[in-house]
Amino acid sequence: MSAGPRTPAERVYAELLERVGEAHPRPRIEPVRRLAELAGSPQLSYPVIQVAGTNGKTSTSRAVESLLRAHGLRTGLFTSPHLVDFTERFQIGGAPIDGEVLASAWEELKLPLAVADAELESSGQGPITFFEALAVLAFAAFADAPVDAAVIEVGMGGEWDATNIVDARVAVFTPIGLDHTEQLGPDVQTIARTKAGIVKPGSTVVTAAQEVDALAELEDAAARHDAPIFVAGRDFRLLDDRVAVGGRQIRVAGLSGAASEPAFVPLFGAHQAENVALAIAAAEAFFGAERPLPGEVLDEGLGALTSPGRLQLIGADPVIYVDAAHNPHGARALVRAVEESFAFEELALVVGVLAEKDAAGLLAALAPIAHRVTVTPVDSPRSFGQSELRALAEEEIPGTPVEVAQSLPEALEEARAWAQRAEGRAVLVVGSVLLAGEAIAHARSAGWGAA
Numbered sequence: 001m002s003a004g005p006r007t008p009a010e011r012v013y014a015e016l017l018e019r020v021g022e023a024h025p026r027p028r029i030e031p032v033r034r035l036a037e038l039a040g041s042p043q044l045s046y047p048v049i050q051v052a053g054t055n056g057k058t059s060t061s062r063a064v065e066s067l068l069r070a071h072g073l074r075t076g077l078f079t080s081p082h083l084v085d086f087t088e089r090f091q092i093g094g095a096p097i098d099g100e101v102l103a104s105a106w107e108e109l110k111l112p113l114a115v116a117d118a119e120l121e122s123s124g125q126g127p128i129t130f131f132e133a134l135a136v137l138a139f140a141a142f143a144d145a146p147v148d149a150a151v152i153e154v155g156m157g158g159e160w161d162a163t164n165i166v167d168a169r170v171a172v173f174t175p176i177g178l179d180h181t182e183q184l185g186p187d188v189q190t191i192a193r194t195k196a197g198i199v200k201p202g203s204t205v206v207t208a209a210q211e212v213d214a215l216a217e218l219e220d221a222a223a224r225h226d227a228p229i230f231v232a233g234r235d236f237r238l239l240d241d242r243v244a245v246g247g248r249q250i251r252v253a254g255l256s257g258a259a260s261e262p263a264f265v266p267l268f269g270a271h272q273a274e275n276v277a278l279a280i281a282a283a284e285a286f287f288g289a290e291r292p293l294p295g296e297v298l299d300e301g302l303g304a305l306t307s308p309g310r311l312q313l314i315g316a317d318p319v320i321y322v323d324a325a326h327n328p329h330g331a332r333a334l335v336r337a338v339e340e341s342f343a344f345e346e347l348a349l350v351v352g353v354l355a356e357k358d359a360a361g362l363l364a365a366l367a368p369i370a371h372r373v374t375v376t377p378v379d380s381p382r383s384f385g386q387s388e389l390r391a392l393a394e395e396e397i398p399g400t401p402v403e404v405a406q407s408l409p410e411a412l413e414e415a416r417a418w419a420q421r422a423e424g425r426a427v428l429v430v431g432s433v434l435l436a437g438e439a440i441a442h443a444r445s446a447g448w449g450a451a
Helices: 008-016 030-038 057-070 099-122 130-144 188-198 212-224 270-287 295-303 328-341 359-369 386-396 408-419 433-446
Strands: 048-052 075-078 090-092 149-153 170-173 204-207 229-231 237-244 247-253 263-265 312-316 319-323 346-351 372-375 402-404 425-430
Touching: 008 099, 008 130, 030 099, 030 130, 048 057, 048 188, 048 270, 057 075, 057 149, 057 270, 057 295, 075 130, 090 130, 099 130, 130 149, 170 188, 170 270, 188 212, 204 212, 204 270, 212 229, 237 270, 247 270, 263 270, 263 295, 270 295, 270 328, 312 433, 319 408, 319 433, 328 359, 328 425, 346 359, 346 408, 359 386, 372 386, 372 408, 386 402, 408 425, 408 433, 425 433
Parallel strands: 048 149, 048 170, 075 149, 170 204, 204 229, 319 425, 346 372, 346 425, 372 402
Antiparallel strands: 075 090, 237 247, 247 263, 312 319
16 A cells, blocks of 8 residues: 555545545536636636447547547547546546646635535535536646647536536437436436436537437437437448457448548447447537548547557456446447457456446346356445355356456456466456456556556
């Protein structure tokens, strides 16, 4: 254990953690708007593309940002959570923010925070939360940079999410499914209604293919705000998507209807091709729907894409991948990607899940690729217990050996030893964003050379 935070960014993160955590958002928006107002309303100083949805938000946000940057803009990108370093959440010009710059923005925000907290206390409300402060910190850092445009990933939901004090020029929706049901509602229609709250007058809406009830909510929100809406499969589409060495080759018909030249995407899985098609449409909506993105922008923006924590290689001998899939929808997409992109003879899964997640559904979705499972705790007080997770794994993946580890390093060493005993074996760490980050950090510290 370290004696305490050392870097400027670590100090900022430690102070933010003293506030109510991001796993417990408050369904409110006015306190965030007030904090931003006290800080000079930095979120109004640049145009925003805002990305909501259940799965694929971060990958889509990263693709949109990369395309804007390839078009010549200086970009800001705000995503959550981070995998290893806190600065990952705030990207400026395609790189994590400098820790000193972040600390400076945080110092400037402290007086507005104190005022907002005092006002909330006097009115009987709880102080500004971790994520509320985080969002305004991002907006302020991007205004200080300054950026030409920002891509902002919604934290949870939409309508009352702290990021929703922006007026999104483009409101983007990745596939909407069941997740965070305690906070967002019991069914896809209710969840979509909350997420649709990011649509504002003046927005253009761009959405992935959705379930009928979810699409109806998005179309209703677009109609209420007189916002044009473009839907995947109807107004833009993947024309071709095939596996290529190290990723995929795609062709897209964008908002103008014009077909692109083939472009290489260095990501695995058909779901990533869908995310990229959505990102292309979002970028076109930003620059003007009637104009397709130039071929050189597509080549540069897509060719430079990375998606940390999404089928990321962290070890080569034996092969170890990590994926942040943490719900059944994400796990099913992961399984399709593994089956399509790799030819492992046997795959060991190292699985850790947070208690509020649908662990049974996740494990059932992963069953087709599991030859062996090691359950491990996530480094969080919200971690699912190993004995309960083991019982679920034995139930949902019957006939597959299930081991129990007391920590992720123990689980990784055990799985690596198994993989090294025969040709064609590999390891996949899955189940939680926190677990993915822990695995990446462990691989780096162990010198595996791929992370």
